[in-house]
Amino acid sequence: MAQTLDPLTDALGQLPDTVLSNPVSQQAYFVDIAAVARLAAEQNGDITPRHFMRAPVGAMLPPAAALYSGDTDNWHERAGVDLQDVRYFVGYGEPPNTVTVWGLADDDTATDLVTTLTNGDFKPVGEEGIIGNGEPRIADLTLADRGMPWRSPVGAPTFAGAKGNVLIQASTPDTLPGMLGDFGDSGLDRHPMVQALTAGLEVAVGDQTIVQAVLISPAFGFASIDPSAIMPGGGRDIDAIRNHLKAQITSGSAGIPPFLGGLIADAHADHPAVAISLAYPDCETADLAATLIEERWATSMPDVAQGTTSTATSEHPDGYCAAVLTVTGDGTDKSLNPLFSTFFDMNARREFTVLQVGETP
Structure with a gap:
């Protein structure tokens, strides 16, 4: 497989092949954030949220939508990770039930992001390795912020866990144990x-x-x-x-x-x-x-x-x-x-x- 497909095939491998049984016309979404940033920089010399609008698919992925709506200069403060360390987003579902995988630079980046989140308002939830910042699906409009990747547009919380060089974000914690396991031959890429x-x-x-x-x-x-x-x-x-x-x-x-x-x-x-x-x-x-x-x-x-x-x-x-x-x-x-x-x-x-x-x- 050509190297140009590496980010996409890696991303698909982070999803289970059960995605193919979802009764929807669009089953998964992928955005190569690093590629969007590189092309924008080559064209304009700088990177702004407007440049990420080149990838409208990102509107279907909550953290990408937050990036598009916010200020790239404040991304690290809001997300807890440098934008240059985000390789891609891939995910499935529609609000309020979504799963998004953050493809990150390396294992240490994923571990450090979890640490940053737990040093903030994230707490352990359920099984070991899963964290969240509230009660599932409970909206709080006082916390609503279109540029915040860890809250829904209505201020509902999110849940996360790290696996290797990715962080998996979901609307509810019960989705994460399966996503954090080893898919084996049941990965979407297989x-x-x-x-x-x-x-x-x-x-x-x-x-x-x-x-x-x-x-x-x-x-x-x-x-x-x-x-x-x-x-x-x-x-x-x-x-x-x-x-x-x-x-x-x-x-x-x-x-x-x-x-x-x-x-x-x-x-x-x-x-x-x-x-x-x-x-x-x-x-x-x-x-x-x-x-x-x-x-x-x-x-x-x-x-x-x-x-x-x-x-x-x-x-x-x-x-x-x-x-x-x-x-x-x-x-x-x-x-x-x-x-x-x-x-x-x-x-x-x-x-x-x-x-x-x-x-x-």
Whole structure:
């Protein structure tokens, strides 16, 4: 795996593969904070909260959202760790139930952060190694501070524990024992479909930096239907999942073949790019999907999100094949990616239809 994917694959390894069974269309979020900071500094010579808005995915991760809302000069005072020692944030869930992993510089940084927090208002909670700063889900508007990573927007407390070079933050303490354990082969990065998706991204981005990414479920292609009705349930039987998804297609609706999961990433080298990797059970279907995705991007996305496109497939030995699309813009501002931002904004408005599942030619 290319080194440019190291932060993403490391981050995915901090999450359990049970994330894939969550009945939501967007199952996990990743932001490479170090990459955002580096690109902003290269472009502007300084780093401000505005520059972190290049990565809108961070709005889904409480500490990243706090960083965007606050003052980078006061980050150490509020967070208890230097911004330069934060590598990435990765997590899942939606408020008020969220889990976020802080990828830090090294084990000592994670240990020191726990010490700093316990020297403040954090106290031991439940099992050894877990700390918190209040009662779960109890709001206190007098403590609400959009720039504080250890409080929710309504002042509710948070809970944390360290594991190696990461600190895991959760809305409730009962989530942490499982997160602090050893996932073994049950880490998200060890799941064969996720491995196929990251291999597809490697084909898509080459030596570009991945700035942010969203892990999507099959339900992402069925935006108008309740995700819980789409999700095929547990297990890794590719044929059973595929047959279940085909049954959900509305007659007469045009789209792409149903996919098993996907990664949508913001990448940057000389120019901003969007990379899409979708998992399929065979490369014939993946090849068709890649062609259709390219056509649908060209015809449904606004001019600001257009660019040079390329497609590919990437076969994985465990029976998956990734359909890959890369769209590269012509901008040179390293603090912006209008292609990815347009995708993210359109998706929030339910207007992003490039990956809509439907009948194929």
